[in-house]
Amino acid sequence: MALAFAASQAVGSNKCYALTVDHGFRPESSREAKAVSRQMHRLGITHEIRRLDWSSAGSGKGMTTGLPPLQRLEEIARERRYAEIVDTCHKHGIGAVLTGHHAGDQAETFLLRLLRQSGIYGMAGMALQTPLTAAAPREWPSTAIPTVLIRPLLPFKKEILYEICKTQDIRWHEDASNKDGRFRRNRLRQLISTKSGDPKSPLNIDSLLRMCDIMQGHREYINQEVKRHFATSAKFDTTLGTVELAATDGKRGLPPWSTNAAVRERVLADVVRWVNCKGHPPELTHLQRFGRALDKYYHQPSVATPVSAAGVTAIPPSSRHGWLFCRQAPRVGDIEPREGLAFGSSVVWDKRIAIRVNWAGSPLVASATWCLYSLDDAMRRWHGQISDHRNQLRRARKHLEPHMVQVTQPVVCIRIADASDTHTYPVLAFGHTLESRPEMATSGIDIAIQALGTLGSTASEIVR
Structure with a gap:
């Protein structure tokens, strides 16, 4: 609420749009969302409430229905919350999202990442500003607007925000689930609060924030180095979703991006x-697994084998390519088919490309x-039923090298209903048109594939 007031004063309430995502975890959440709506109306800010539906909450993760397991509840809730935020931004042409993360949240994040062994970069905490590209809406407009996430309240402690609300007679609500000790972040929050008055305690919020500041200085330097190495040593293939990193420095030695441990990480x-x-950085243990594979290759290249972690497979260099990073084959249900789409509509496939x-x-x-x-889904659907379609897909599959992850590649189909039956025909795979019927070759089908923004870049068109 303090953020809403500050934003309305800074840029004018008519330029603000507030969104409340009601997770529906608590009986009182709907009532609180409506109370927030009344406060926004009082401030002159347009407000929208989106309530998450968990009745079919498989989320493509192999789950059935209902709430996800407790150990994944926060992760999946965050993914769905940010998907709603990004969807709202693109529907209303919003280019900046402001969140109310404050100094206490930053301190909690530092401790949480310390316990996860996140390394220097992770312990630098949340950035004041970052591209909002991790979550992609299922529907995508014809012109995507890059969105930035800003956390303007990070320097301020919660007590200051309370004071703003009190002086402006603004009501706020405390989320009762923040006291649920089953979640690690809540336990850390309670621990920090007990040490807030002890300046000698390493868990004092000021001590934790000073550590964040130190780590952020390291992160700024590392960012510049990483940017330089990406420009000279990396090839990003947005069509296939793969990255190739240079294998050597040209003299059979370690590649430049791998000589410094912090930069390599x-x-x-x-x-x-x-x-x-994914919307969150990989765990340090996963990065260390890749690091050991690199070290093994440079000491014993003859026994090097692919290694997988965090949903990614790293393939050792060959005569044709350097270190190749591609997707692991997804679990059943990770990538769900999209059916019954109207012509002219755009959807996001595999969280990385928009197709219209x-x-x-x-x-x-x-x-x-x-x-x-x-x-793979298309091949299974047409196995033994429409052999000519299966043969076309098999031929299209040859455009990929054997090591490429093929199951994530989209197959665009046209479904036609007549008086007697419904027929489905593949018309495009891997950017190659599949002319299934004579009339489809000349009927004016227009397929546009657009890569979503990556590593802070804006969206770029790759196939038309």
Whole structure:
């Protein structure tokens, strides 16, 4: 609430748009969301409430229905919350999202990442500003607007925010779930609060924030180094979702991005996060697994083998490529098919590419929709049923090298309903048109594939 007031004073309430995501975990959450809406109306800020539906909360993770398991509840809730935020931004043309993270949240994040052995970069805590590209909406507009996440209250302690609300007669609500000791972050919050008055305690909030500041200085330097190495030693393939890193310095020695342990850790972290499309950085143990594979290759290249962690596989260098990072084959249900899509609509596939299909000027459009399947899903659906389609997909599959993750590649299909039956025809795979029927070769089907922003960059068109 303090953030809403400050933002309305800084830029004007008519330029603000507030969103409350009601997770629906507590009986009183709906009532509190409505109370927030009344406060926003009082401030003159347009407000929207989105309540998450957990009745079919599989979220593509192999779960059935209902709430996710407790150990993954916070992670999945965060993913869905940010997906709603990004979706709202693109529907209303919003380019900046402000969140109310404060100094206490930063201190908790430092301790949480310390316990996770996140390393220097992770213990630098939350940044004041970061691109909001981790979560992608299922629907994507024709013109995507890059969105930045800003945390303007990070320097301020919670007591200051309370004082703002009191002086402005603004009511606020305390989330009762913040006291739930089953969650690690809540236990850390309670621990910090007990030490807040002890300046000699290492768990004093000021001590924790000073450590964050020190780590942020290291992070700034590492960021510059990583940026330089990406420009000279990395190849990002947005079509296939792979990254290739240089294998040597040109003289069979360690590549430049791997000579410094801190820089190497960050290069690997950014590459893994880019490839697996997850909204959070990989754990240090996963990065160390990749690091050991690198060291093993440079000491015993003859016995080097691929290594997998965090949903990513690293393939040792060959005569054709350097270190290649690609997706692990997803679990069943990780990538769900998309069906019954109207022509002209755009959807996000595999959290990394937006696909839009238009079919103008054809008499079949009125009885047709388009859909998306993964390659393996499409092969299974047409196994022994439509052999010519299966053969076309098999030929398209040859465009990939054997090591490439193929199951995540999208197959675009047209589904046509007539008086007697419904027929589904693949029309595109891996950017290669599949002419299943003579009329489809000349019917004006337009398929656009757009890579979403990565590593802080804006979206870039890759296939049309």
